Amino acid sequence: MSALLNQKIQAVFDEPGCDKNQGKSEKERKKGCTKQLAPGAAAGGCAFDGAKIALQPIVDVAHLVHGPIACEGNSWDNRHALSSGPTTYRTGFTTDINEMDVIYGGEKRLYKAIKEIIDKQDPPAVFVYQTCVTALIGDDIEAVCKAATAKFGKPVIPVNAPGFAGVKNLGNKLGAEALLDYVIGTEEPDYTTPYDINIIGEYNLSGELWQVKPLLDAMGVRVLSCISGDARYREVAYSHRAKAAMMVCSKAMINVARKMEERYAIPYFEGSFYGIGDISDSLREIARLLIRRGAPEDLMARTEALIAAEEARAWARLEPYKARLAGKRVLLITGGVKSWSVVAALQEVGIEIVGTSVKKSTREDKEKIKEIMGDEAHMIDDMSPREMYAMLKEARADIMLSGGRSQFVALKAKMPWLDINQERHHAYAGYEGMVKLVEEIDKTLYNPVWEQVRKAAPWELDEAAAVEVAHG
Template sequence: MLSDRLAPVFDEPGCATNRAKTDAQKKAGCKPKGPAPGAAAGGCAFDGAKISLQPIVDAAHIVHGPIACEGNNWDNRHSASSGSDLYRRGLTTDLTELDVIQGGEKKLWKAIRQAIEKFDPPAVFVYQTCVPALTGDDIRAVCAAATERHGRPVIPVEVPGFVGSKNLGNRLAGETLLEHVIGTREPETTTPTDIALIAEFNIVGDLWQVMPVFEKAGMRVLSPITGDARYHQVAQAHRARASMVVCSQAMVNVGRKMQERWGIPYFEGSFNGVRATSEALRTFSRLLVEQGAAPDLIDRTEAVIAAEEAEVRRRFEPYREILAGKRVLLYTGGNKSWAMVSTLQDMGMEVIGTSVRKATDHGKDRARDLLDGADQKLFGAIPNAEMFRMLKDGEADIMLSGGRSQFVALNARRPWLDTNQERHHAYAGYAGFLVLAERIALTLTAPIWDQVNGPAPWDAGDTP
């Protein structure tokens, strides 16, 4: 039952928040006390599950529900593919009022058959949504029968939106991979330096920014979970020698359970910025050597880090004077709450505050250390009026955030840059550091800011 699968996710021992709770608080779990109007504004559980699994690019992803569920969710993460575009097809059973009355299981069966006949995918993911969950469609039974009939995995993703938040959906998607996918296929070859990247979704090609660096260091990304992944790559993740959880809020449960089941050590890391990327490479090399890789891997990794950092310093020089001393309000979430702080500091910028509303305790501690222990620089949710005041009064020269808060900055007539999932540029790794520096410099020096903050032509006496 769904409730049986929810309980372990609420009591995730790999989550720093849970580790800090009392036994009574753990028993109560993380689930909200009850639904509230607008609670799904930041994404429901179905949304979280879909965006976590959809980057498996060669699988068919069928949303079992009314068409709006797929319409509102489709392709909202800009996860890029180096091959198949099947993951971008909006496949849905498009349930109607009549299906609510008569049941949608037959319609789902036909949809699975049609997807397999048309696209011949290695696997099919079927996403449960609120309506069929409430009407009682047994998608697990349909998927089991379809698996037997078509001779390939048809995987039920039983995460209807009403069970909780987007973050909960991320973790339940991880549980789906652990139950149905990871460990079901053996790789053709293995190496002592095989690694897995967990909760790295290749947003606008972030993964591609770091893949060449791993190759230079002699590490092989055996399993990306799930950015630009093929189904078989995820299925063989249990043969990795070490793994890194890129967004621990999303899938720390996957890293922990892979360690428990297959002895794969994991750590929480980031590719945002020079320091974080170098730290991730060093940690990987150390763990791999502990797992049996050749000891010279550490020296090779250090050589790659030294060369990459030197190249970054050289290419960053044109932006140094533009960015030095500029003040930034960082309003983002997850691992970016701390990793982006170190990135901006490496550029010579001053972070006046960062939002940690979606960060783990581990992330909050790292952000606090980077900001010299200044708790007043760690924000939760900032009301729009307060955010507007901070920008209007000139406390920050630029705001970096997601798209939902861009209009606060633009109304205050202050520069703003998107650092969230809707962005169009990759900011990961050493190459991404330079891309971000360029985008910030272009934003700060755009002539529009002098125009909108200066007097209007008719007030300056420029009109006839």
């Protein structure tokens, strides 16, 4: 990979905003923040995947993947980041390079592809994603993007995060770096208010941003820019004028939050939209930061009134489930921020957490889990599918909450399962989302199908009886 990319990766690995990172020695830090991949025993997405996840929710941009068909053809259109307007981001663009491109270089094809997209779709910007093959043969996407920007008079942004650079989390950060280098601070909003905030690391999966935004509207807070859920290119470009920022989703985009604080003096905090206590805390923190930046003090009173009313309403709606769910045991296989924010939320209705995975969690995440759950015994560092299966089969848990990847481990053990990762269809954020999550858990647990699938066929019973007689 290019020296430029190498520098970038080293820069991203050195993250002053991250305690875990700062706790390492210089040498350890150079290795990056993820475990070394084990050939033959690795799972999870690559850096390109991560960059795409972080940036694709910008809805009016054309996202063009420069590489062979695998990178886009095998993966496109598989997430539920929603848009309230343009749908350009849902169109899969790729240069689909062929053997001749590998030999002679794919830069000309890339340039032509950019031109075609601008001619056909005229998006406000084109994001160009580097991939392994085109990085390896030395296609200089920065140069092509620069030339295209000059020629077409429209931002063409290089996103240099080829798959082999590392894992998904690194890709999130490299994608974010592209925004910092080429997008943020390049435009100005029509007007600003003392109530303008950025939300960083929220992708509006299944419309979760829309479970939170009405609350902010009620407070009189304006989301100047969400990076990157349901975002427009221009919003991201003028996000540097916000007064404060909230960083969601653990550490995926911490570099954006931290660098915007450095460059534009926008203070940020890390918060979560999952769970009743967490959403209330986040709203309070937003109000507090805005007041510190000069917003009128009455904002806090409005915020508290909103929280009181919404919490009471949510608890009232959860009440009927408490009796039905008390003592139910949940195995939680997820990562990062969800490992603690969902734990707190489920405990609120009396559900027992028999285990939560901390594979992708930071030290802070783990501390929070410890605080909430009391001890470390329930933390699972790296559970193999076989262990998960055994745990469910032996009924040490009543339900598993996880991403789509491990759902069949649960279903094949004939155990209830609920999708809480990015491919899910329901939105679980805010007060509304918490009620929805509990409702879904209840619906799944009490579905009559489980009893039926666990029952043996009549002839199996007959055969077993026959065997007993023969041996008797």
